Amino acid sequence: MDKKNKLKQSLKLVIDNDNPQAQQVIKGHNNIQVSTQNYGSTPNQEITGDNNQQTYKPNTDSLNKHLHQSIYGNGNIQVAGDVIFNNSKSAMRVNKIIPGEEHISDAQAQQIKKLVAEIVKLEKHVKDKPRSYGAVWSTFQNKFECTSYKLLKEELFEQAISYLRQTIGRLDKASNATDAPDWRSRKYKYIHTNSKKYELELKRLVYMERHFGVTSLTELSNDQLVQIYNWVAIEKKKHSY
Structure with a gap:
């Protein structure tokens, strides 16, 4: 039949x-x-x-x-x-994402996820119309041509991290960014991490004492902290060549 x-x-x-x-x-x-x-x-x-x-x-x-x-x-x-x-919703099938050897590791995926969360959180403080998690993820996936951040090619990981950090850096420069609760702690982290990595700690302390009369980052005003942040960024760039 x-x-x-x-x-x-x-x-x-x-x-x-x-x-x-x-x-x-x-x-x-x-x-x-x-x-x-x-x-x-x-x-x-x-x-x-x-x-x-x-x-x-x-x-x-x-x-x-x-x-x-x-x-x-x-x-x-x-x-x-x-x-x-x-009952299509209650019985919805979920496709499990299984990354291969060519994709980033779980630890690397967590780093990306954490940076995206920082972007979403920061945009709520500096933008009149902040993006949702979905919108930020959509931009990321379109840029790196992947359907999920877990399927990002391992060879693109450093580029993806740099892209997300640059996005955070741009948001941090907004006039009202200092109102964000984690603004100073992000600056501290960047300064300490790169000072240690490029052996700038002693040089930084001398710079701070000479220009501001202090040796602790917590004693700096927001403007002074930005100045030290920028100084470290310039020194980092010199060592990257």
Whole structure:
């Protein structure tokens, strides 16, 4: 039997069902189950499979209030009179992302995730219309041509980190960025990390004492802290050549 005849036979089987205590049972996919019982009948509908539709639409003179509907599977729809139950969300299938050897590690993925969180948090303080997590992720994924940050190619990791840090740096330069709760702590971290990495600690302390009369970052004003931050950035650039 060809596909067209099979469909006709299936539809006839499930629609021709106007007798009392009627039972409909379907096992399969992409089927339609319809019951139009009149007064006194108790429809019993059962579907097992995916992407099926189960419908009970009583005739206008039907006073029956009893209905037994059972549906098992994913992406199915139940209709009882004028009420629709769609179980596609509760049974939604989630595709598991499995990175390969060419992708970044879990630890690297966490670094990216943390920087994105910082961007979202900072934008809430410096922008009138801050982006959502989804919007920031979408920009990131479009730039690096990946459907998930976990599928970022390992060879692009340093470039991605640099891109995210540059984004944070631009946001940090906003006039109202100092209102953000983590603004100073980010500056401290950058200064300490790069001073240690490029052996600038002693030179930095001398610079701070000469220009500001202090040796602790916590004693600096916001403007002075920005000045030290910029000094470290320039020194870092010199050592990178």
